[in-house]
Amino acid sequence: MRLLYFNRGDNVKNYYFSSFNKEDALNIIRNILLESINLKTKKVSVYDALGYFSAKDYASAQTSPPANVSAMDGYAIYSSDTLQAFDSNPVEISSFLKVQTGENIKQYNAVVPFEDVQVKDKKIIIRQAYNPYQNVRKKGEDILIDTEIVSKGEYLKKADLVKLKIGGYKQLEVYEMPKVLFIPTGNELTDLITTENQLVEFNSILFMNTLKDYRFDITINEILPNDIKVIENVINDNIDNYDIIFVNAGSSKGDHDYTAKAISNIGEVLVHGIAIKPGKPTIIGKVRNKLVMGLPGFPVSMFFSLIEVFLPAFFDTFKLKKHYNTLQLRIDRGISSSLEAEEYIRVKLTHLENEVKCNILKRGASLIESINEATGYIKIPQYVEYIEAGSQVEIILL
Secondary structure, three states: OEEOOOOOOOOOOOOOOOOOOOHHHHHHHHHHHHHHHEEEEEEEEEEHHOOOOOOEEEOOOOEEEEOOOOOOOOOOHHHHOOOOOOOOOOOOEOOOOOOOOOOOOOOOOOEEHHEEEEOOOOOOOOOOOOOOOOOOOOOOOOOOOOOOOEEOOEEOHHHHHHHHHHOOOEEEEEEEEEEEEEEEEEEOOEOOOOOOOEEEEHHHHHHHHHOOOOOEEEEOOEEEEEHHHHHHHHHHHHOOOOOEEEEEOOOOOOOOHHHHHHHHHHHHEEEEOOOOOOOOOOOEEOOOEEEEEEOOOOOOHHHHHHHHHHHHHHHHHHEOOOOEEEEEEEOOOEEEEOOOOEEEEEEEEEEEEEEEEEEEOOOOOOOOHHHOOEEEEEEOOOEEEEOOOOOEEEEEOO
């Protein structure tokens, strides 16, 4: 990828509040989490473990299949007995074993389905040759004993759970994720619009479904007005019952943006503004040594504040391994970028004539449709001014 970098110096614009370097902000979150949270573990059924993080290393406790078994109902045979068999030269076989699907084929090495066999005088007649292990599931085909399945801290996917069940596990030890409270704020917010001055509060849905994938224990608070004392009181009343509190909206510098002030009145604001776009007005604070984050009110800003700031810091703090799927593609037109921040460009991938095309979506922080439509996003480093057409970029898939 060819990148044009901006030389930071005296000409950098003074924005309405200073921005922390993203990595510095992540380190601050890590330090707060290390002081305030000790992840506990619990046992869950393998059927309920999707989306948890494994709390220990798991290796297979058994070999599956434990022997060579039939892949269908039929007759187990020696494949060598069928070498000369074809339609005009049927072969009679006297050494065979009648088996059902999944049964041990003993010393034999192939299986002929019932429908392809003619039985005559305790012999079977076959009209085609069979290869060694045709219609056979070999010993250990699924898994061998002592094979590593998942490691400690690994995010449990559907395929992992299948392997763990095959490997002999009915219960798994997983990390119990923190209890978090989401507090939406804003005089204009409502669940049902009755006047022209109202907006539907839906960030809670986006928040819940972003963290729910990782099994956080989430509570959504009722909508609070833009009242600094009310916000302070709700944080104070709940801080002992939750591991982390998120306050949504009121994180910028408008007349009714009270989140930073509310946190600082009862605790400490460590960061107000991170060099990311969307997501710049993110607040990092602590109250009674617990993490309290102010998330931007615009939905796309909030989303990227979660997936590019909070979650990476959280995973790194507790050595949790979440692997993201990525794709390398060449872009057919150049992309200009903000100089002030690491920028996240939403893209939609489409398949056209055996080629994957990358379409750049609108960038507005309030455009929830850009998240709904997005297949992924391109991460452009801070101080990069332009990515040229024809550059190969990494797309992080959503």
